[in-house]
Every structure is written in structure tokens, then in C-alpha cells.
Amino acid sequence: MELLCGNAEPEPRNLSLGGHVGFDSLPDQLVSKSVTQGFSFNILCVGETGIGKSTLMNTLFNTTFETEEASHHEECVRLRPQTYDLQESNVHLKLTIVDAVGFGDQINKDDSYRPIVDYIDTQFENYLQEELKIRRSLFDYHDTRIHVCLYFITPTGHSLKSLDLVTMKKLDSKVNIIPIIAKADTISKSELHKFKIKIMGELVSNGVQIYQFPTDDEAVAEINAVMNAHLPFAVVGSTEEVKVGNKLVRARQYPWGVVQVENENHCDFVKLREMLIRVNMEDLREQTHSRHYELYRRCKLEEMGFQDSDGDSQPFSLQETYEAKRKEFLSELQRKEEEMRQMFVNKVKETELELKEKERELHEKFEHLKRIHQEEKRKVEEKRRELEEETNAFNCRKAAMEALQSQALHATSQQPLRKDKDKKKVGGWSSIYSVTIP
Ligand code: GTP
Ligand code: MG
Numbered sequence: 001m002e003l004l005c006g007n008a009e010p011e012p013r014n015l016s017l018g019g020h021v022g023f024d025s026l027p028d029q030l031v032s033k034s035v036t037q038g039f040s041f042n043i044l045c046v047g048e049t050g051i052g053k054s055t056l057m058n059t060l061f062n063t064t065f066e067t068e069e070a071s072h073h074e075e076c077v078r079l080r081p082q083t084y085d086l087q088e089s090n091v092h093l094k095l096t097i098v099d100a101v102g103f104g105d106q107i108n109k110d111d112s113y114r115p116i117v118d119y120i121d122t123q124f125e126n127y128l129q130e131e132l133k134i135r136r137s138l139f140d141y142h143d144t145r146i147h148v149c150l151y152f153i154t155p156t157g158h159s160l161k162s163l164d165l166v167t168m169k170k171l172d173s174k175v176n177i178i179p180i181i182a183k184a185d186t187i188s189k190s191e192l193h194k195f196k197i198k199i200m201g202e203l204v205s206n207g208v209q210i211y212q213f214p215t216d217d218e219a220v221a222e223i224n225a226v227m228n229a230h231l232p233f234a235v236v237g238s239t240e241e242v243k244v245g246n247k248l249v250r251a252r253q254y255p256w257g258v259v260q261v262e263n264e265n266h267c268d269f270v271k272l273r274e275m276l277i278r279v280n281m282e283d284l285r286e287q288t289h290s291r292h293y294e295l296y297r298r299c300k301l302e303e304m305g306f307q308d309s310d311g312d313s314q315p316f317s318l319q320e321t322y323e324a325k326r327k328e329f330l331s332e333l334q335r336k337e338e339e340m341r342q343m344f345v346n347k348v349k350e351t352e353l354e355l356k357e358k359e360r361e362l363h364e365k366f367e368h369l370k371r372i373h374q375e376e377k378r379k380v381e382e383k384r385r386e387l388e389e390e391t392n393a394f395n396c397r398k399a400a401m402e403a404l405q406s407q408a409l410h411a412t413s414q415q416p417l418r419k420d421k422d423k424k425k426v427g428g429w430s431s432i433y434s435v436t437i438p
Pocket of ligand 1: 070
């Protein structure tokens, strides 16, 4: 009997089977289950407006997706996802094509990468939320995480633009990037060769990690290694069919000749289709889950306070982390509450002081007004007294005057009487006179 030391797991022993058991059918079961379940694949197309994104998607999947031409007047980059159900033989593919509409059209391109990064993160977050649910249904969950980003490089130029470098740098830890030179029919063969070398040199010197076709699976190691050397693929897209010889092929026709999309001497379209769809689609899906999503999940959980082991390498306990987080949250809440209470008390004190100050000012104003009022009242009183005195004096004078007047009047009224008397006397005389002296 083996003795187990600590947590060390016992080595499994090799046993041979006596006959056919049947678990060699597991891969078939897996395939059958996957086929029933269907697959999802999400492509993000990043490139300037009108660079040929939609045409290339139509050419790659040999169909016509619903597309709208983007205007050159978008205020900021906007992500537009569209999902389609495709079927080939008995395999169902839920394909989502996400267009970065308006990319490269803004005057200030500093933040052009941000909506793209946010979109990718949101898809990771949605998946994480589903994983963390008590009742999760990852089996039929519509996985919208971006499996590949086709980065369209403009063929007219000497090298990558800084917008390309910045965007790819921001995306490379979140998504598998496959750079492609779009509209490769507009660049000559020798120039294309130099352009490819230049681009790869710039990506390396700026530390941009692009997706490398895996070389660990023997079945595809060789082709993938060869294809890695052809990056970035120079592609031409077209859904137009042109007769070449006695065959109809997808091509672009020019006055001087025909560029055949699927002719490897003309462009790398076939290489791209081979690598993206026929050989490495599953690896792209897997890399998204095991590398990019894993990184997002790890950072997010660490940010939330979860960790695999503490300083003493004790095993991670969800319960303990939860309790610690809860305590931290409660003490933070308490601190905030205390802070707010203190703020409230201070505010009340401040207001109280302000009110007191206002009251004091009002009181002072009132006292001042009272003083003015009293002064005014005193003055009015004085004036009234003066006026009264004047009135009295006037009345006295008036009375004196009246007395005088009445005296005078009396005097004058006595005079005619006397005069009359005198007159009468004189009249007597005068009548005598009048008689006597007519
Ligand atoms: P938006 O969605 O509006 O940003 O444009 P897009 O990037 O989807 O470009 P689209 O596929 O609509 O193509 C724009 C123009 O470029 C069309 O006139 C296409 O015919 C042309 N075009 C597409 N692919 C190629 C190509 O490989 N070579 C050349 N020369 N022209 C192309
Ligand atoms: Mg388009």
C-alpha cells in the first residue's frame, strides 16, 4: 500500500486492457457534441473607413452580409456588431462581425482605441458575470468575446501610422491580432515586400504582440510556421466574378488586367482564409479563452480582492476572502458615514455661526435705526415746540393787535357820535344858518 505524504498525489499506474472497452470513441463523442452545440466565432474589423473591411468579409465567407457604408463624420469610434447564422455541411456557425465604425475619421485620434478596448472588455465582463452566477448556463450562452481582430493597414504609405501602433499596442493583450494590408492590388510587388518588412520591424520595435499561428501541433506546425513568415497578409477583396479562361473567378478587373482574389501570385487572400478559417479558427477561440480572457479574469478577481494564496501560502478560501471583503466594505461604509456626519455637523455649525452673525448685524442695524429715529423724533419735537412758541407769540400779538384794533375801532366809532352831536349842534346852528343863511 502506498503512503501519501501531505497533499502529494499518487502517481497513476499504467494498466493494460484485456479487450476493447470503448472509450476510444471519446474524441468522436466530443466532435458529435460540439457539432450539435454549434460554434461561435467573433471577428473584429479595425481599419479606416472605406478600406475594404466589408468587401473582405463578404469574400472570406462567400456571401453578402448586410453592411452600411460608414460616413466620414462620426464624432467618435462606434462598435457595430452584427450576428449571422451560417451553415456548412452539418456545422452551424454563429458568426459575429464587429465593425469599428468611424475609425481614423476624427481630428483628434488620441482616444480612438478606447471604445474598441471597452467593447472587448465588456464582452469579457459579460462572460465573467455568467461564470460567477449561481445558476449559470454557459452551455447555451452566446459567447460574444472577440476571437480575432483583423487590423487593416492602409497600403498607401511608407510605414505604420502612429494610430495603428497605438491601437494595436492597446489591443494586443486583449485579443488575437492578425494584421493585414488592405487593397493590396494598389501596391507593386517590390514595394509590398519592403512594406511588409517595414511593418513587421515596427511592430517588433514597438513591442506589439500579434497573433502567431501555433506551431505546437505537429499536423499544422509546418504550414503555420511558413505562414507566420508571410505576415502581414496582403489581401484583395471582391465578390465580383470575372471570366478568366473558361472559369468564373472572383476578381477585380482593371483596364490593364485582372487581379484574382484567390490567386496566390496576386495576393495573400487564400493564405488568410486558410489560416483564419480552415486551420486556426479553433486555436483562435481557445487562445481567446485561455490567454486573453484568463488575463482579464485574473486582473478582475485580484482587483476584487480574491487571491490564490496569502503570504504564508495558505490555500485560497472564498469564504475568508468574502468575509475580509465584507469587513473592509463595512468599515469603509462606517468611515464614510462618520465623515458625512462630521461634515453635516460642521455645516450646521457654520450655518449657525452665519445666522448669529446675521442676527448681530441686524440688531446693530436696528439699534442704529432706532437712534436715528429717536434723533429725528427729538428734532421734530423741538421743531413742534418752537412752532408752538411761535404760534403762541403770534396769537399774543394777534390778540394785542385785535385789542388795539377794537380800541381803535371803538375810538373811531365814538368820534362820529361826537361829531354827530357836534353836527347836531352845528346842524342846529347850520339849520339855523340854513334857514338863516341859505
Ligand atoms: P466602411 O464600412 O464604410 O468603413 O467601408 P469598408 O471598409 O467596409 O469598405 P468597403 O468594403 O465598403 O469598400 C470600400 C470601397 O473599396 C469599395 O468601392 C470597394 O469596391 C473597394 N475595395 C474593397 N476591397 C478592395 C480591394 O481589395 N482593392 C481595391 N482596389 N478596392 C477595394
Ligand atoms: Mg463596411
